[in-house]
Amino acid sequence: MKPIENSSYQVFFDNSLQSVHQILSKKKYSKIFVLTDEMTGQYCLPVFQEKLPELTDFDLIEVPNGEENKTIDFCIGIWQMLLEFEADRNAILINLGGGVVTDMGGFAASTFKRGIDFIQIPTTLLSQVDASVGGKTGVDLSDVKNIIGTFTQPEAVIIATDFLKTLDERQMTSGFAEVIKHGIIANADFFKEITALENANEITEKQIYHSIGIKNKVVLEDPFEKGLRKTLNFGHTIGHAIESWSLKNDKNSLLHGEAIALGMICEAYLAKEIIGLPESDLELITSSFLKFFGKYKIRQGIEQELLEIMKNDKKNVSGKIGFSLPDKLGNCLFDIFVEENLIKKSLNYYRSLEL
Amino acid sequence: MKPIENSSYQVFFDNSLQSVHQILSKKKYSKIFVLTDEMTGQYCLPVFQEKLPELTDFDLIEVPNGEENKTIDFCIGIWQMLLEFEADRNAILINLGGGVVTDMGGFAASTFKRGIDFIQIPTTLLSQVDASVGGKTGVDLSDVKNIIGTFTQPEAVIIATDFLKTLDERQMTSGFAEVIKHGIIANADFFKEITALENANEITEKQIYHSIGIKNKVVLEDPFEKGLRKTLNFGHTIGHAIESWSLKNDKNSLLHGEAIALGMICEAYLAKEIIGLPESDLELITSSFLKFFGKYKIRQGIEQELLEIMKNDKKNVSGKIGFSLPDKLGNCLFDIFVEENLIKKSLNYYRSLEL
Numbered sequence: 001m002k003p004i005e006n007s008s009y010q011v012f013f014d015n016s017l018q019s020v021h022q023i024l025s026k027k028k029y030s031k032i033f034v035l036t037d038e039m040t041g042q043y044c045l046p047v048f049q050e051k052l053p054e055l056t057d058f059d060l061i062e063v064p065n066g067e068e069n070k071t072i073d074f075c076i077g078i079w080q081m082l083l084e085f086e087a088d089r090n091a092i093l094i095n096l097g098g099g100v101v102t103d104m105g106g107f108a109a110s111t112f113k114r115g116i117d118f119i120q121i122p123t124t125l126l127s128q129v130d131a132s133v134g135g136k137t138g139v140d141l142s143d144v145k146n147i148i149g150t151f152t153q154p155e156a157v158i159i160a161t162d163f164l165k166t167l168d169e170r171q172m173t174s175g176f177a178e179v180i181k182h183g184i185i186a187n188a189d190f191f192k193e194i195t196a197l198e199n200a201n202e203i204t205e206k207q208i209y210h211s212i213g214i215k216n217k218v219v220l221e222d223p224f225e226k227g228l229r230k231t232l233n234f235g236h237t238i239g240h241a242i243e244s245w246s247l248k249n250d251k252n253s254l255l256h257g258e259a260i261a262l263g264m265i266c267e268a269y270l271a272k273e274i275i276g277l278p279e280s281d282l283e284l285i286t287s288s289f290l291k292f293f294g295k296y297k298i299r300q301g302i303e304q305e306l307l308e309i310m311k312n313d314k315k316n317v318s319g320k321i322g323f324s325l326p327d328k329l330g331n332c333l334f335d336i337f338v339e340e341n342l343i344k345k346s347l348n349y350y351r352s353l354e355l
Numbered sequence: 356m357k358p359i360e361n362s363s364y365q366v367f368f369d370n371s372l373q374s375v376h377q378i379l380s381k382k383k384y385s386k387i388f389v390l391t392d393e394m395t396g397q398y399c400l401p402v403f404q405e406k407l408p409e410l411t412d413f414d415l416i417e418v419p420n421g422e423e424n425k426t427i428d429f430c431i432g433i434w435q436m437l438l439e440f441e442a443d444r445n446a447i448l449i450n451l452g453g454g455v456v457t458d459m460g461g462f463a464a465s466t467f468k469r470g471i472d473f474i475q476i477p478t479t480l481l482s483q484v485d486a487s488v489g490g491k492t493g494v495d496l497s498d499v500k501n502i503i504g505t506f507t508q509p510e511a512v513i514i515a516t517d518f519l520k521t522l523d524e525r526q527m528t529s530g531f532a533e534v535i536k537h538g539i540i541a542n543a544d545f546f547k548e549i550t551a552l553e554n555a556n557e558i559t560e561k562q563i564y565h566s567i568g569i570k571n572k573v574v575l576e577d578p579f580e581k582g583l584r585k586t587l588n589f590g591h592t593i594g595h596a597i598e599s600w601s602l603k604n605d606k607n608s609l610l611h612g613e614a615i616a617l618g619m620i621c622e623a624y625l626a627k628e629i630i631g632l633p634e635s636d637l638e639l640i641t642s643s644f645l646k647f648f649g650k651y652k653i654r655q656g657i658e659q660e661l662l663e664i665m666k667n668d669k670k671n672v673s674g675k676i677g678f679s680l681p682d683k684l685g686n687c688l689f690d691i692f693v694e695e696n697l698i699k700k701s702l703n704y705y706r707s708l709e710l
Contacts, residue, residue, distance in 0.1 A: 076496065
């Protein structure tokens, strides 16, 4: 497949991973680092090494697995490892993993010695269609997600769908939420095409390509999220809040995509109430997410806590909680401020749903 | 005085501080934060408030005083305060202080919610002529100086020389080292003019303007330190090492400018040995720094420790220790790699000097 072009880098669709050589040969890098988490160190690193047997001279940095570890503390750990291995400004970091690795590794690279080069090799569906493109890097602080970060472009993003074979179904489905989102905010036909699949595992490389293409087009037009890019946040205001809450309170906490799927149902309800999303579109959105994600039990009485988390959302301005909402399937508005009461009602709408 | 123009912002010479209003009126900022350290909170904040009596609606964040506190830990403290005060993306941070405040505040702002606006109001001579211009932000980690940071331009830099009245002589002299450096690397006449002063307190606003103008010209030409900007590092390879060492080991540790002054003497010696800096220029450089800074006792037996610190210098590539060295007064070369033995000899040259 033809690489997707961003302003300063390319998104390669390359199961052979040979594009890694192409990038490494562009500059005389002094050292190569590979960042993984425990999981990708076990399941993806062997694949990486098998595909790139000539690439032996790298230092490995490993972080723990899981969203809850995408923190400034573990980022400090990465910086310290880079220091220990004597990384200089001409070093390059290859981030091999899901969103935790690409977001945190991207932030670590963008700030180490005021910025070293990095390559993103996202290994989950979620990070392939979402985290890897657009230049957002970030870590969490004080339980607030992605609150510390930069906008920094990688040298390249490499999509190798082979890595998806290492994922379990729950992780595939989690990533699928963002694919569906791209349909809702930008392309109704694509929404219908992918929600017609039996399950997330059926997604094709071409559909992944299409999904990344939608996101890439949006971030190219608005790299710093002044306007259009905000539409990518559909489902994320309520979704992030429930995700943060779940990380703290659930034993088996929600994955990002699962939380976002829930968030999109609630926010589609808001869209219907405020900006006239047709009832039939709300029903289509709701039933699609229920089909793939089932239903999560939102505990009673946590509304105020969720609202507090939403108020700390990066998207807010002047304390008002800002939403990105579709006015019809395939089109999305942004900077819509919603009353707290209506937000609570949207949670009750979700609670009232039946599978 | 006419503002000095950088690519994206202006350096105002403005004792009235009225330019603050000019910048704040450009955008609808949701919240204003002022960052000080204990010292500038006590001595500069009252001046700031007296000059800007209308500006009452800001939240104050204070960090401890001193180079040793320019750490990622205190930066996390700033981020947490911004969170606590519910800073959103349209907030602005005014950094009122020396290099610790402008470097650390700049880094905190450049990464909070992926970047909020900030204004630099440097209050020491050192930060006025050095830290404030050029867009470098940074904090220390594991005793390595400025190892974590970004290149991010402020909305404006405001130079109010009135603040210099709050400084003691030692701090003024420290800043003066960078002024002299600007002469050595770019303008021999300016070097002669300022080293002819009796002491650092005699420096005029015009000379500060000239000094910043030299730095600004260099950073405009090479914002990301790929080439020419490296000349600003003259004195800093050995200077930073001795500064780090002193911070850890001396009760009354060296100020930045004091360490850099020592570093420039040593590195001028290297310049004479390697690239033919005339003996007479070395003598002039040496005697000028001794005149303003006196002599520091470099402890015997710490050479290896200093070399280890130098190897972690951001300027290094592939483990070789890189220097920026003048080949004559008013001109500077860069990317000069020096043998460890010769570096040790330069320390002994310094030790052999007599006041």
